[in-house]
Amino acid sequence: MAKPLALTLGEPAGIGPDITIQAWLRRDELKLPAFYLLGDRDFLGSRAKALGLKVKLADVRAEDALATFAEALPVVATGHPATARPGQPDNTSADAAMASIRQAVGDVIAGRASAVVTNPIAKSVLYRAGFRHPGHTEFLAELAASGGHTPQPVMMLWSPALVVVPVTIHLSLRDAIERLSTDLIVTTARIAVAALKARFGLACPRLAVSGLNPHAGEDGSLGTEDQRIVAPAIEILRGYGIEIRGPLPADTMFHDAARKTYDCAICMYHDQALIPVKTLAFEEAVNVTLGLPFIRTSPDHGTAFDIAGTGRADPSSLIAALRLAARMAATPPA
Template sequence: MPGPLALTSGEPAGIGPDITIAAWLRRQQDNLPPFYVRGDRASLAERAKMLGLAVELADVSAEEAMTAFTRVLPVVATGKAATARPGKPDETSADAALASIRQAVADVLSGKAGAVVTNPIAKNVLYRAGFRHPGHTEYLAELAAEGGRAPQPVMMLWSPALAVVPVTIHLPVREALKQLSTDLIVSTARIVVADMNTHFGIANPRLAISGLNPHAGEDGTLGMEDIEIVAPAIEILSSEGITVRGPLPADTMFHEAARKTYDCAICMYHDQALIPVKTIAFEDAVNVTLGLPFIRTSPDHGTAFDIAGTGKADPSSLIAAMRLAARMAAARP
């Protein structure tokens, strides 16, 4: 793998510190790739003490993390203190979380790290501090902007059982319907095909594209969007040699037999894609951002304030995110 993984601290009051420490303690039994945390060592040490876990942490440089990882949990300091207690974000939370993301991305872009793995953030905490992005995905695209132009980020939820992509992401349903277009479906699908080829080793990914309306519009009787917006996108993609089917009724796309017929399901809005994957693969689903000039994965869950600092947080999704990030980094040309 080209360098260690750069792990962001996430929301300091959430379970990010818990699962980070738990993952490092399982580094040998789970054969984890080397990683370091972009964060505040004192905050992590306090959480480890609260959890009753014997963990040695050390401030290191990104270049030292690979060798340090076997002995200590490496921390590359952001210079931002994180003083929030479990379940109780404070005035340091937003600054600490955003600095960690910015610096981890910079590490990957400069070649110090092989990929970014992000711990969960609390968007409501960030919004109160003036954060203007709908979520992680859109912020990462801005950080990747070249010449003032940000790439189109595509959110994939990947698991061994199912991979899904929503065409519109963190938007109210009313706004998602306004933004849905043939061009957006086509550009999203092209990115999915390119990245599944490059990072997942699938030469000709099979795409299943959902309809927007119940029963994919029932020939227009339940809405014309599937005829006027979705079907033309499928025609364009098919003409480019992409293996694609649709528009398909979303309520019959996700049973076991159907899932065997495609490599990725592309859906029209957030919940249409995320409900099935979180039902089928809640513990091992990984959030992957496609379309960026670097690899980014994340556990598929939130900050879980209610169990932060209790020792109840399960690191399985974070571990899956690390493994997938390492796999994608190793496959990159």
């Protein structure tokens, strides 16, 4: 039997509530998969009123969300009310956001939902409340930990135009270079390949690996990391039977002709991966966390405090995240 998607509230003062309501209102037009929001019905009702949108909300249990979705937006209470006004996080924001994430993960692990879809969080708000993780990805890995083992999460940015995986994620550029290692590249690429095979239907994924330095180091004249760290990883991955090329100059990897030669780009640091995908597919890109024991997708944008509550937020990336989560859930791992 199909199960609904568990959608988190995200930062209450951001556009997460706005795009959730907009997505549900277009459920029939777009034939969206069923989802429920983990949050506060009164808060969501207030946001709908501020947006001038008529939406029927229903307090439900996760188990009843599927039957409710066609007639009302199902809301599963977390017990952590939100009171923030659009664009103005308050002292309820962090608790409401984190409780929603925790409960969504719990629902998927317990089999009440098929996947987690997360609305954007405001890390600065969470940090002030004692949040100790660099971002969503690392928090999800901790929640997924069992038996003393914490999975290694891998971030994938998926879009119809480009799929990228950064090896290092939420680190300063200096720290990313220090953290980069042959082992980390190999592990990240193998997790990406496994997901591309199991969840995206690619029998033999083709990888392109960027160099760290300009022109992939120019034979060592612009830095030796590509020769010492990246190239050995590529040879190891070839030994596993993976179709892979690199290290390649990052500045020539993302034009139309180049993108046709690979299925996924493995990049060395955050911006090297995210700038091209957000440039090519800002409204369609989806953040996918690989390496977890459950499916997680997210819109590839932030909280947009400046337009929260105005009706100008575009739900396209959330809609893409919901669709991709449903597609992945419908393709069980081999």
